[in-house]
Amino acid sequence: MITVENLTKSFQHNGGTVRALDGVSMEVPSGAVCGVVGASGAGKSTLARCIALLEKPDSGAIRVEGTDLVALDGKALRAARRQIGVVPQGDSLLRQRTAAGNIALPLEAAAVSGPQRRTRVAELLDLVGLSDKAGVYPDQLSGGQRQRIAVARALAAKPSVLLADEPTSALDPSTTDSVLAVLDRARSELGVTVLVVTHDMAVVRRIADDVAVLEDGRVVEHGKVLDLVSEPGSRISSSLLPETDQAGSLKPGSGHDVVAEVVLVGFAAVGALLPEASSRFGVELSILGGGLTRLGDTPVAKFKVGLTGERAEQALKWMVERDAHVRRAPVSVDGVAAA
Structure with a gap:
């Protein structure tokens, strides 16, 4: 050491x-x-x-x-x-x-x-x-x-x-x-x-x-x-992971109930967590930006996602419980940021 x-x-x-x-x-x-x-x-x-x-x-x-x-x-x-x-x-x-x-x-x-x-x-x-x-x-x-x-x-x-x-x-x-x-x-x-x-x-x-x-x-x-x-906000995260959009921001997305930035680490999370969350909670999940990279032997994904449906918040909470790292920006259905 x-x-x-x-x-x-x-x-x-x-x-x-x-x-x-x-x-x-x-x-x-x-x-x-x-x-x-x-x-x-x-x-x-x-x-x-x-x-x-x-x-x-x-x-x-x-x-x-x-x-x-x-x-x-x-x-x-x-x-x-x-x-x-x-x-x-x-x-x-x-x-x-x-x-x-x-x-x-x-x-x-x-x-x-x-x-x-x-x-x-x-x-x-x-x-x-x-x-x-x-x-x-x-x-x-x-x-x-x-x-x-x-x-x-x-x-x-x-x-x-x-x-x-x-x-x-x-x-x-x-x-x-x-x-x-x-x-x-x-x-x-x-x-x-x-x-x-x-x-x-x-x-x-x-x-x-x-x-x-x-x-x-x-x-x-x-x-x-x-x-x-x-x-x-990690400097390393911004240097190593894909950008979710040109500005790197979480501006509300029109037509989505929730917009979030999600970081997924490991084979199982990268391959299955997002589609399973969509199916389990009956929400529509759209990839708005980001991508997949590899750190050493470990795949890591960073996505900006939009979720639409009554159980969108529950879907996000479920992903967090399974070690997804989520930074979210709740929005109303017309794309105006919620209070």
């Missing part, structure tokens, strides 16, 4: 002080993938560098499995750094070394024996799906393949935490998928806790269990992705 407590970090810039992190607190469960998102300058990369011990925070604590890394120095600090693998932003491979040679670098630094190094490198090449590229140099690899080798190198010393800073930057969609699949495998097969700094919400949609939104050095939203998308 990664626990960040009241972290602050400032820099001097153009004669003034810039506070990159301002009291950041967050928690990432062991074995989870957490996406850290926000606009440029929000503090994402500074947070990652502090957790990786590449930058020392001004104050606060960074705990990995209960140990405060900020309080360490000397031998203890070096040992802690080995528990944190880092995939830097951009292309970081050494051009004079093969793919296997790049992966072996951390093992050589740790004085791991030749046979053990070769075994570990082979395991990691298999993990990232590039066993046939062991003897190939970086300039002969695609951008996505280089990133997968960079992930393998970061995993070489068997860290408990993997930090990836914009790992899919400048990659096309199919190549992005291959890199994200490797990060997901690191979590699922190796049990590594993964922190991904990204501006791309598709990364969060594809592999994140948790997400933290940074703005001006502060965490403004944090939690499990599937919980946040169900909360009205």
